[in-house]
Amino acid sequence: MVQKRVKPSSEPAAVVDGVEPTSDEGLASALPASLTIEVELPAPVHEQPEDEQAVALVEAGVDPAVVVAPVVTGEPGTTVIELDHDDLHAVAVTPEIEPEAVVEVPPLPVAEGVYSRRDMLDGVHHGPESAAMLTADRLIEPRRRSRPAPEGAWPALVYGATFHLVNLGDSRRVRERKQIDARIATAFEGGARFVPVLTRKGGVGKTTITTLLGMALASVRDDRVIAIDANPDRGTLSERVARQTRATVRDVVNRAASIQGFTDFSTLVSRDETRLDILASDTDPMLSEAFDENDYNVVADLAARYYSIVLTDCGTGIVHSVMRATLQRADSLVIVSGGSVDEARLASETLTWLEANGYGDLVRDAVVAINTATQGTNLVKLEEIEAHFASRVREIVRIPYDEQLAAGSVISWKDLRPLTRQAARELAALVAEGMPVRRGV
Structure with a gap:
């Protein structure tokens, strides 16, 4: 509503309320002191500039009369417009969004021994020290350590x-x-190691070499060593130690299902002073040929459970089925040769047979033990025999003559000559070095 006030004028005035003034003064006197005229004007229209239209939240206008109270609606993350009815202005309000619950992931526990004292000093680890940090290097003064x-x-x-x-x-x-x-005590991982001791000729000291090798290994190593007599023609390995049981490989095969631990197995073997265990072969000639490939696999599987090194005293029948099972498990080979011409030639032919049947890798890594206690040794050139085998195998060891070995009876390790023990220990060191430390390497 607009009010307008009109003042008296000297111009002629129109008739007011049916009274025509006679003069200017009369007209002025006839008019009221003030005059109010009411004029209705249209509501002002606001034209929105283009820059405001580009950022407008809604395309249609909002009637202020409709909005009588602030309205706050919408999902989290949206913008709501509040209109004030009195001031006719809009205010953009963003509702507060409740923060999502943060899932705290606990840190991984620190295993004992995975950090050092340096980590503690550097601030990497905070907390109580583990027992693994109480090392001798930390606690003992270097000058006070006694050799x-x-x-x-x-x-x-x-x-x-x-x-x-x-x-x-x-x-x-x-x-x-x-x-x-240290060489003999090489630690092995991944199961037992099998070492066959073989040759094509009998009487060259194969059983004696097996016994010496086993004693040298067992006297130094902390694990268990066993020598198995796999000779199908009545072997004599068990006669090289003080026999403590009459059990044989046949008993192991028959009792395999009832053997539940090393205690059960140990009742079937004889142990000497060096802690070498020996499993005898069949002594009954009617049963000796019955010990075949399957029987050897049963015995070998049980021995592999409780021993780290398994020596096998093989027979002279190189084409026997037991020989095939033995070679399939072999990690290293020991070939025994005598000091005579025919003994050396048969030992070389053994290597040739092995190479022809797919065991060339074992031949190249084999060790030849030359037993100089056989007949004819004094008549041949041992250096030439060694030179021949050096071209085919990895190492050669001479086993010197010893009266105790020549007797063919029980062998006492401590009563052997120092040179004999030294040669046996060198043979054991070479065999241990030739076997893989980890299975599959």
């Missing part, structure tokens, strides 16, 4: 005379002994 007492006559004398102040270390002989011990 072990030396071995050997002269180093031990100086060590004692100086009240343990002067330690010359082990003698040369002791150092060499410990080096061979």
Whole structure:
């Protein structure tokens, strides 16, 4: 509503309320002191600029009369317009969105021994230390660490005379002994290792070499070593040690289903002073030929459960089925040769047969043990025999003559000559070095 006030004018006025004024003064006197005229004007129309239209939230206008109260609706993440009825202006309001619940993932536990004291000092690990961090390097003063007492006559004398102040270390002989011990004690992973001892000729000392090899291994190693007599023609391996049982490979085959642990198996073997276990062959000539490939596999499977090294004293029948089963499991080979011409030739023919039947890799990695206690050794050139085998195998070892071995009876490891023990230990070290440390390598 617009109000307009009109003042008196000197111009002629129109008739008001049916009274015509006679003059200007009379007209002025006839008019009221003030005059109010009411005029209805159209509502102002707001034209929205183009820049505002480009960012407008709605295409149609909003009637303020319709909106009588603030309205807040919408899903989380949308914008709602509130219109104030009195001030006729719009306010954009974004509703508060409740934050989603954050799932906390707990950190992985720290296993004991996976961090060091340096990690603790560097701030990598915080918390209580594990027992694995209490190492000797950390707790013992370097200057107060005492070296072990030396071995050997002269180093031990100086060590004692100086009240343990002067330690010359082990003698040369002791150092060499410990080096061979370390080679023999090579640790193996992934199951038992099988080492057949074989040749095509009997009487060359194959059983004796098997016994010496087993004693040298068992006297040093911390695990178990067994020698199996797989000779189908009545072997004599069990006669090389003090026999403690009359059980044979046949008993192992018959009782295989009832053997539940090493205690059950140990009742069927004989053990000597070096902790070498020996499993005898059949002594009944009517049953010796019955020990075949399947029987050997039963015995070998049981032995592999409880022993780390399995030596097999093979017979002279190289084409026997037991030989095939033995070679299929072999990780290393020991070929025994005598010191005579025919014994050396038959040992070489054994290598040729193995190469022709697909065992060339075993031949190249084999070790030849030359038993110099056989007849005719003094008449041949052992150097030439060694040179021949050196072109075909990995290593050659001479086993010297020893009266105890020549007797063909029970072998006492401690009563052997030092040179004999040394040769047996060297053979054991070469065999251990030739076998894979991990299965499949």
